[in-house]
Amino acid sequence: MDTSNDARREVARQLNHYAYNELEGGSLLKTLKAVTGATSWRGCLTELAMLIKPNECHMYYDRKLDSYMCTHCGESLEFISYGVSRHVDKDYRFCPSCGAEVVRDGE
Ligand SMILES: [Zn+2]
Incomplete structure (x- = not known):
């Protein structure tokens, strides 16, 4: 299933529609x-x-790219952070690219 924010908004829009209109065939x-x-x-x-x-992700260090990567969207944080130290990047709570919650080992 598509769990993008657009997909979530569309399902919410439809649920809100049915909240104020007739159910399909009168059935929830x-x-x-x-x-x-x-x-x-x-x-x-x-x-x-x-x-x-x-959505959840892990940040891992890619030696070839010398950058932290998001396991959910595959984006490199180095390209997103524009000069911010890559040592800071690994401490993000949410991926700045896709918004997935960063889960650390033991969480
Ligand atoms: Zn991401």
Whole structure:
């Protein structure tokens, strides 16, 4: 499933629409299937859980590029930080490129 911010906004927009209008066939399940594209109630819950959960990533040091990289989007932080020390880059709480939450070992 696409968990980009645009995809999250679109699902939220549709849920808000149904909150103030008729449900698909008068059924919450049919509505959630229409919004998420899932075919079962378990699928609907799984899709919604994926959208609610923040994207997570790890930052790792790439020796070839001499830069820290995001495991979620693959961006090099060196190109994003424009002169900021790369020793500071590894302490980001969120990837400045994709916004994924940086998870450190043991978290
Ligand atoms: Zn990223």
